[in-house]
Amino acid sequence: MRTEDLIHFCAPGRLIIGNGTRHQLPQLLARLGYRSGVLVTDAFFVEKTPWVHEYTEAAGRLGIATLVYPGGLPDPTTQLCDEATAILRQQLGGEQPDHVIALGGGSNIDLAKALSLTLPQGQPIGAFTGDIGGCRPLPLIALPTTSGTGSEATPGAILLDPANATKIAVMDNALRPQIALIDPEFTYTCPPKVTADAGIDAFTHAIESFLTLDCARFDRGGSPDPGYSGRSALTMLFAKASMRLCFAWMERAYQHGDDTEARVGMAYASIYAALSYGTAGLNAGHGIAYAVAGQTHKSHGSTNAVMLPYVLDALCGTRQSELAEVAGLMGLATSCPDESARRVPVAVRAMIGRLDIPTDLRAFGVEERMLDALVTDALAVTRLAKAFPVADAALAYRQIVLNAWEGRLSGQA
Ligand SMILES: NC(=O)c1ccc[n+]([C@@H]2O[C@H](COP(=O)([O-])OP(=O)(O)OC[C@H]3O[C@@H](n4cnc5c(N)ncnc54)[C@H](O)[C@@H]3O)[C@@H](O)[C@H]2O)c1
Numbered sequence: 001m002r003t004e005d006l007i008h009f010c011a012p013g014r015l016i017i018g019n020g021t022r023h024q025l026p027q028l029l030a031r032l033g034y035r036s037g038v039l040v041t042d043a044f045f046v047e048k049t050p051w052v053h054e055y056t057e058a059a060g061r062l063g064i065a066t067l068v069y070p071g072g073l074p075d076p077t078t079q080l081c082d083e084a085t086a087i088l089r090q091q092l093g094g095e096q097p098d099h100v101i102a103l104g105g106g107s108n109i110d111l112a113k114a115l116s117l118t119l120p121q122g123q124p125i126g127a128f129t130g131d132i133g134g135c136r137p138l139p140l141i142a143l144p145t146t147s148g149t150g151s152e153a154t155p156g157a158i159l160l161d162p163a164n165a166t167k168i169a170v171m172d173n174a175l176r177p178q179i180a181l182i183d184p185e186f187t188y189t190c191p192p193k194v195t196a197d198a199g200i201d202a203f204t205h206a207i208e209s210f211l212t213l214d215c216a217r218f219d220r221g222g223s224p225d226p227g228y229s230g231r232s233a234l235t236m237l238f239a240k241a242s243m244r245l246c247f248a249w250m251e252r253a254y255q256h257g258d259d260t261e262a263r264v265g266m267a268y269a270s271i272y273a274a275l276s277y278g279t280a281g282l283n284a285g286h287g288i289a290y291a292v293a294g295q296t297h298k299s300h301g302s303t304n305a306v307m308l309p310y311v312l313d314a315l316c317g318t319r320q321s322e323l324a325e326v327a328g329l330m331g332l333a334t335s336c337p338d339e340s341a342r343r344v345p346v347a348v349r350a351m352i353g354r355l356d357i358p359t360d361l362r363a364f365g366v367e368e369r370m371l372d373a374l375v376t377d378a379l380a381v382t383r384l385a386k387a388f389p390v391a392d393a394a395l396a397y398r399q400i401v402l403n404a405w406e407g408r409l410s411g412q413a
Pocket of ligand 1: 042044073074075076104105106107108110145146148149150151154155156157158186187188189190191194197198201300301
């Protein structure tokens with residue numbers, strides 16, 4: 001029993017999951033009294049799927065007007081958000097929408113989160129980084145189309161700042177969607193690379209939050225309403241359930257995108273992971289991955305993937321029993337907890353390789369001269385470094401980056 005837990009669990013207001021549930025949305029929004037929305041998506045969904053048209057027609061019949069913004073792009077920038085704010089406010093002609101809908105992967109959901117803050121007054125999104133200052137965003141309804149980011153359940157929007165090529169976070173519990181509607185059928189059209197990147201992102205969320213700092217030790221910065229607050233028995237339940245589903249279905253969904261059971265399995269894996277990390281938070285894996293993304297401009301999932309085995313290896317001491325438990329979920333446990341724990345990073349790296357993602361920094365295109373900057377940039381994300389459960393995060397980050405460059409794991413044969 002974790003008697004020290006101090007839980008501050010946060011989740012979306014409503015969580016709706018199941019094949020075909022998207023068809024319930026117009027009636028639900030009408031029932032909740034919404035009348036005028038903005039739907040944020042990208043060209044793929046407007047041009048290649050019937051979903052946007054289906055939704056706007058059905059909502060219109062119930063008296064809900066919807067303005068569609070089709071300009072979402074992967075890894076949205078602050079500049080894209082500011083341009084979208086100006087375009088939408090002009091199209092709205094002074095009318096105030098009463099909700100924002102996000103349809104897409106984490107990129108469109110994050111753009112919609114940012115727009116839920118900027119649309120009412122028209123400020124640049126840069127005005128909200130760090131602290132949203134008590135501002136009330138428009139209610140957000142998130143419809144994820146990838147099984148990965150879990151942004152539909154988190155308090156943050158991640159945007160790229162083109163001025164210095166780093167990712168910035170706009171964070172507040174008020175940014176958690178009012179409704180997260182997970183219809184696994186949305187994911188059936190995901191191409192293999194998007195499926196792999198998103199799947200490993202979900203798995204990283206699950207395992208990183210399973211191993212992160214305990215809630216009783218987490219620095220909440222004095223906030224009475226922290227967005228992230230460390231792991232607890234509750235978050236660890238979701239993390240474990242998510243890992244089990246990832247082991248069962250992730251590779252299958254990548255290899256056989258038409259396997260509907262695998263698609264549904266990964267939809268659950270993704271939201272369970274989000275219900276864990278969306279409260280527990282993350283640490284070195286994402287911290288170093290952000291720095292790798294800043295230098296290589298590779299996808300979010302692949303930057304997580306290349307770092308993950310080496311981050312897990314660094315935790316074989318302080319998180320031995322938890323890693324041995326993960327070894328059990330993978331069918332790798334032996335009678336020796338240390339050996340079991342050290343088998344996990346090796347097996348996770350092999351799994352990442354089977355998703356055709358490079359498994360060391362050299363193969364990922366990182367040059368040796370970039371390593372120092374990677375460590376410095378990663379440590380600069382202090383909220384993630386502080387949550388890494390080791391005695392000396394700076395020392396650990398340096399060793400992780402070196403190991404990742406050399407492809408060295410303590411448990412490898
Ligand atoms: N806010 C958070 O809590 C959080 C957490 C993790 C990641 N993120 C962010 O999420 C982004 C990554 O999101 P992602 O991995 O979901 O990918 P994505 O949203 O960037 O989408 C990648 C590509 O896949 C396409 N796509 C998405 N769904 C599809 C579908 N069903 N069928 C066909 N094509 C589809 C998109 O159109 C896009 O071209 C990054 O910017 C990352 O920073 C945010």
